[in-house]
Amino acid sequence: MMRSCQESSSSAFYRPPHLRFKNLHLSCHEVADHYSGRTNQTLEQHEAGSIIHLKQFNNWIKSVLIQLYAKRGDAVLDLACGKGGDLIKWDKARIGYYVGIDIADGSIEDCRTRYNGDADHHQRRKKYCFPARLICGDCFEVRLDKFLAEDAPFDICSCQFAMHYSWSTEARARRALANISALLRPGGIFIGTMPDANVIIKKLREAEGLHFGNSVYWIRFDEEFEDKDAVDCPEWIVPFPVFKALAEEYGFELVFVKNSHVFVEEYLKKPEFVELMRGLGALGDGKEDQSTLSPDEWEVAYLYLSFVLRKRGQPDQTRVNSRRDKGKMHLSKEDIVYISD
Template sequence: EWSQKDICIRPGHAPTDRLKRSTPPPGPDSSRLPPLSFPAQTKLPNRIESSKRPPAGGGEMNKRPRDGPSSSAYGSAPKRQYGAGGYGPQQGYSEERSSAQRVADHYSARSNQTLEERENSPIIHLKKLNNWIKSVLIQLHARPGHCVLDLACGKGGDLIKWDKAKVGYYVGVDIAAGSIKDCMTRYNGDTDQQRRKKFSFPARLICTDCYEARLDEYLAEDGPFDICSCQFALHYSWSTEARARQALANVSALLRPGGVFVGTMPDANVIIKRLREAEGLEFGNSVYWISFGEEYAEKKFPASRPFGIKYKFHLEDAVDCPEWVVPFHLFKLLAEEYGLELILVKNFHEFVHEYLQKPEFTELMRRLGALGDGRQDQSTLSQDEWEVSYLYLAFVLRKRGEPPTEDRASNANRGKMFLTEGDIEYLEI
């Protein structure tokens, strides 16, 4: 969906030979994949139906064929000049900060849900599916004793996943002060949906914008980290080239050679295809909608503005704020500039179909309950929730270089096993 004119990372620079391919190789159409099942025939929805916009928007959506999702088999870096097209050092700076703060305020304002409230969510099975995908990523790449950097850690929803991986040290960073306090509460085991025992690793929590702050300087004594994670949040860095670069510079500078960066984010190929197939600038179903501004009325995205492609995203009981398109082929090339090599990218549908074939992950899915309890003929994941999952992809990057052979320093003196509000660090930018 991205023409050759759409793929120049630094506007004004001629594309190199490696950019000549107009479209990344598509993954398999999951509607043609064989149906998956638990032993008791619990099934995934196997195709996306056209549907209706939620009540706020009205009219019937046009029917859409399947499209090709993103898929593939496979010290702080210097910051370059901003791209052209209105993203100079002065233009848009206050708007960029305002958007980041709006996102932070949105997530801070969301209160922690009780187990009962969570189970009554209209997207409970989507949330469970997302948790399964994150759990698989962590189980595949985290090892006992690993040091973890969790960017945009939010309310600490992945703390249990890291604990099950027996990691040795955890640093969580988030822009939203309310969320980071909730993360502290969850870490201390003080929520009614939380654990019976304390976490096994010491932790440190930092409140700052990890797409603006020089984390490599602030966390110099804590690194290098074995694994970095950024779940459903990296696209918030794509409002400008400077923010996108700072995000990757932080990851690269703080990962050890051979360390991995795992994450999830919107699949730009799917979103742009959906937009171009829609009659107007909006599309969605009963649980989500996406709306682009009038500046995208022609549904074209020129190379002069590869960053800052903003849209409004609403997901019932979860998200209601501006987001930014991340063309994954550009993300891959930008990551390479910071020594991060792509080893996996899969749309969520392909990810589910592949890893649900593995017995250990099938059992995990059963325990989480995203697809029911295995005793019903139909999945409890609704068709509309399954369609939302198609909007996302999972990725894994690895930092170039060989892992160090010497023993790492002990985590005994890093972080704390119990955190107070006074322990939360606020890093000014």
């Protein structure tokens, strides 16, 4: 998975917080076009690349987060849900309701197909246990609290490998956090993964120029992007203390933040997560399959962190089930809702 992260210079990360943003509003459309353009791949092709162990490793991290914090019957808001790769994880958690939002219409269509069990994919499966809604729109730009008023409050919100896209401008970063805060119940959980700015800045300082990488990824600062066969669109790195401070303005408190290397060291001490890792195959299955992440893939994992935030306040133990009538167990093309600002 090649990643490209853009900023004007390394010094930009040490200015006052209100100057850490660049006015690159139109890049959200580049992101949408990029991911939609990849949808003519089958899901099997999408998952059978040369970095399969890295993908399995990332799936393990997301699975651990979901197993730690999702509870039976929870209402889930999945921001930047993409092609629905986490649907099976939510199903295993026995959630009660799911709303997925993504800016790329092609990805949402793939998510719909996957949810219906019609995907051209080896995981063709029975129906999921929860009703769902799918929405196509920019969740970092559109105000969602009124649009999803009848669906809220949600028990858990997830934004995996995408939260940094909201940081193209301060207004977008604030809209993203305002949306999540408004839609989560008091005590609700926000889980996510994003680039680790500390690691990226460290590597930039050690690099000879304004770019670095290996056989699996590259990061270039303040230069034009080249054509690549993976993620190749403007991205932003977010200094986590700045992200934490902004999240606190919207009523969140930090539960934990861990670099992926620390995350795997900690949670592989738990037998249930060891078995999960074996099942996914990121580090081999402990039997015939001895394949594992390459050193270059392991370096990519070091570029990311996982975080958990909790919305302040005492949770209301009364579940609101009527809102979930808006979801369906089978989604047609017409069921996808398109929203814009």
